[in-house]
Amino acid sequence: MPTSMPTDTPGAPGDGTDSEACAYTAYEDGEAPEEYPKTGAGATGAEADVWAALYEVEDPEMPVSVVDLGLIYDVSVDEDSGLCEVEMTLTYTGCPARDMILNDVRCAAETAPGVDRADVRLRYTPGWTVAMVTDAGREALREFGLSV
Amino acid sequence: MRRSAPDPSVAAGAAGSGGDDPAECPYCGSTDTEREHPKGPGLCRSMHFCDDCGEPFERFG
Numbered sequence: 001m002p003t004s005m006p007t008d009t010p011g012a013p014g015d016g017t018d019s020e021a022c023a024y025t026a027y028e029d030g031e032a033p034e035e036y037p038k039t040g041a042g043a044t045g046a047e048a049d050v051w052a053a054l055y056e057v058e059d060p061e062m063p064v065s066v067v068d069l070g071l072i073y074d075v076s077v078d079e080d081s082g083l084c085e086v087e088m089t090l091t092y093t094g095c096p097a098r099d100m101i102l103n104d105v106r107c108a109a110e111t112a113p114g115v116d117r118a119d120v121r122l123r124y125t126p127g128w129t130v131a132m133v134t135d136a137g138r139e140a141l142r143e144f145g146l147s148v
Numbered sequence: 149m150r151r152s153a154p155d156p157s158v159a160a161g162a163a164g165s166g167g168d169d170p171a172e173c174p175y176c177g178s179t180d181t182e183r184e185h186p187k188g189p190g191l192c193r194s195m196h197f198c199d200d201c202g203e204p205f206e207r208f209g
Contacts, residue, residue, distance in 0.1 A: 025192050027209040061190050091192040091208065130208045142174040147196065147207040 021094035032131035037070030039134060046077040046114035050084055053108040060097045064140045066105060070132025073123055075109075082116030084109045089128045098122075171207040173198035181205075 040051025054075070057066045066072060066088070074087035086109055090098055102120050109118035130148055133141065138148045170181045178200035185195040193206040 023191050025209055091190075094191060096190075145174055145203070145205045146193065147171040147174045147205055 021098075022092070023094045025092045027129045028127065029129070030131060032070070032129065033126045036073075036126065037067075037132045037134055038072055038074065039067055040072075040075065043075065046079055046084070046112055047075050049112035050075050050077060050086070050109050050115060050118075053112050054086070054105060057101075057104045057108045060100050060104075062141065062144050062146065064133075064137050064144070066101065068134045068137030068140065070128065070134065070137070071101075072105075077112075077115060079114060082114060084112070084115040084118040086118060086120045087123050088120060089123055091128050093124060171196045171205070173201060173203065174205050175203045176201040183207075 040048060040054075043051050051067065051072075054072055055065045055067050058064060059066060059069055059071075062069075069091075071090065072086065072088045075084070077084045086105055088102075088105060090101065095101075102122070106118045106120045109115055109120070133148055141148050170179045171183070172179050173181050173196075176198060178198055180199045181196050182199065183194055184197050184204070187193070188195045188206045193208055195204065196207055197204050
């Protein structure tokens, strides 16, 4: 019987830590929602440049672009102010790579000509599923040893 | 503060998608595979083993 068990749960509401993380990962089977995954097809100007830059960002755990994983939900650039807004998701809310991926995506977006500053926002709707992975992403994941 | 409900991600058999369907091996395509662990290197993946080609692999969920 351990006697040194902490009595509070890290991330519990009200304890001052980040409590948005959850380890629940039961992915729905079936089709990706209409319009997903978003790959920037048809984007023009600075937005196309941002999509191209995001293709270069790999998931820290797998050699697959965050775009091919279907994590990028929206890219918009205000060409007057140079402000880029990226909306994206993670494979689950408790992803420990969260800060790293968000920073990589922000920095990549800011390399695009015409972008002065990028803001990256996390969204969890629609919920990510394996159906969001592009065909190129599937191929890369299989080579990596991940069943999709 | 205690959780009032059990964490579903660690309930026996609740982790992962596809229920009890065996995962398809990414190396040889066989479905003669078994899940060895509900969680892998990352919590979004589970660990599997292919009885056909003898390779360990992962699956989302």
